[in-house]
Amino acid sequence: MAVTPDDIARLAGLARLRLSEQECAELAPEIGVILESMRRVQEVAGDDVPLTTHAVPRTNVFRDDVVRPSLTPKEALSGAPASEDGRFRVPAILGED
C-alpha cells in the first residue's frame, strides 16, 4: 500500500514528533512495507471473535486508601530539564494561536 511522505508528516504531527523532510521521505516506503505485511491480521478473525486487550485480565484491583510515603518535591524535580520555585518550568503553553 502507498504511504506518502505527507502521510508520515501528518502522523508525526499527531505524535508530536519532529521529522525532517528527508526522514519523512525515508520512512514512507518503509512504513508502507511494514503495514502491508501486518495487514494479514485482516485475513482472519471475523465479527464473532471478541477483542483481547489483556492476556490475563483482572478487574477491580483496589488498594486501601491510606497515606504512604511519596517523592519529595526535590526528588520529583531531580530530573527536570528546568525548574523554578519548586515547580517544573516549561515553555509558554498559553498564548499560542
Add this chain to the structure above:
Amino acid sequence: MLHTLSASELGRMIAAGETTSVEVTRVFLDRIQQYNDTLNAFLHVDREGALEVAAAVDARLAAGEQLGPLAGVPIGVKDNFCTTDQPTTCGSRMLEGWVPPYDSTVVARLREAGLVIVGKTNMDEFAMGSSTETSAFGPTRNPWDTDRIPGGSGGGSAAAVAAHLVPIALGSDTGGSIRQPAAVTGTVGIKPTYGGVSRYGVVAMASSLDQPGPCARTAEDAALLHQVIGGYDPMDATSLHLDVDGLAEAARATSLEGLRVGIVEEFTGEGFEEGVQARFDEAVALLEELGATVTRVSCPAFHYSMAAYYLIQPAELSSNLARFDGMRYGLRSGDDGTRSAEEVMSASRGDGFGKEAKRRIIIGTYALSAGYADQYYGQAQKVRTLIARDFEAAFEQCDVLISPTTTTVAFRFGERSEDPVAMYMSDLCTTPSNLAGNASASFPIGLSEGLPVGLQVIAPVGEDVRLYRVGGAIEHALEARWGGALLEQAPELKQKGA
C-alpha cells in the same frame, strides 16, 4: 576460577564463609573492566557502590544474619529498570544520564535479598529491537563471535552472562527480548507468566506484553532469581498472586516421566536453518529419553502472531512513549524562549528518539488513528484472542509446548538492520507467549556451525514451574553428554586492543 561458578554455588560459598561477597564482586568487576570494551555489554558500571554493598552483605553474614541464597552475588540489571543510584537510559539519548528518583520493585527486591548490582546492561533503544543495534550507545557484541549480534533487546544482559561478566542478570521480554538473546548466546532466559514479576519502575514499552524476568547460565540460577523478584506487588495493578516457591527445586529435576510435550507444528521445518532444526530434533529425542511423551500440535493462528504483535506493540508503545515530552525529565531541545511548549516537545522527541523508535511511533500512531484503528489495532486484538484459544486447546493435550526459540543462529551486524520486516522476523516464535501472557523460556541445546541454538519451552499461565523442570532436566542430561556447560565451548574472548 570463581567467575565460572553458578550463582547458586557462589551464594552458598558466601553464606558458608568459604569466600566473601567482596572477593566475588571484585572478580566480576575485574572481568567487566577487562572485556567490556570488547563487548559493550554494560552501559554503566558502579564499582564503588557494588563493593560497598558487598562489604555490607559480608558484615551482615559475619554478624550471623541469615540471608537468602543469592545474598552477596553480583548481578547486572537491564537499563530499563529504574535504579536510584545509577543512570537508567533505556539505551536512548532521550534519557542519557537520567537517574530515577525511585527504584523499580524488582530492583528493590534484589537489594533486600542482598544481591550486588554491579551495573546497567545495554539494550535496544526502549527495548525495540532484536540485536542491540538500535542502542544509542552502540551495539553489544556476541561473546561467541564478536561480529555477530547478541540478540535483543536484552543483548547486554545475555552477553554479560554468557561472557561470565556477571553470573546472573535481569531482562524484560515484550516479544522475545529475554528468550531470543538467551538462544543466540547459549544462556538461559525466562519470560515469566504476565503479572508474575512486577513491572513497577520498569520503563514501559508495551504494557500488556512487557514482563521482567531472569537471565542466567543455569536453570537453577534463573529459578533462584525468579524466586527473589517474583510474587505479588501492590504497586503493579496487573500483578498476580502466584507462588514462586519451588521453582529452584523443579530446576533440579533429572526425569521428565509423565510429562506431555507438544511440538508446535507451525514453528518447525520450513524457514528454520538446518542446524537449528537438527539441534531441535535431537532435543525432542532427549525429552523422550528423559521420560516425556512428545506429540505434535497445530496452532494455526500462530501464523498471524507476528502481524498482530507488530501492530499491538507499536500501538501501546506509541502511547507509552508519549510521556517523553521534555517537560519533567529527559532531553529537552530547542527551548530558546521563542518556541511554544508543543514545538519544544516535538523537537525534543525528534532529537531524543532514534530511527526505530520513530518508525514504531509512526506505525503505532497509524494503527490507532481514526479510520484505521478497527482494521489494524482491532483486528490484531482479535487475532490475539485466536492465539490464546490455540494455546488453550494445545494445553488440553500437553503440559508444555516446544519449538526452536529462533529460526537462525546469531546473525551478523547489519544483516537485518536495513530491513525492518526481516528484523521483526527474529521474534517469530516468541511473540505468541507475550500475546497470550503465558510462561515461556529458552534453554541452550547445542551449537550449529559453532553458534548456540535455543529450545523454547512454553507453559500455561501460572505454571512457570514446568519451564524449570524441563530446562533443568535437559541441562543436566546435556551437560553430562558434553562433559560440562555449553559456554565452556565458547572461544576465548579477546581484550580490545590486546
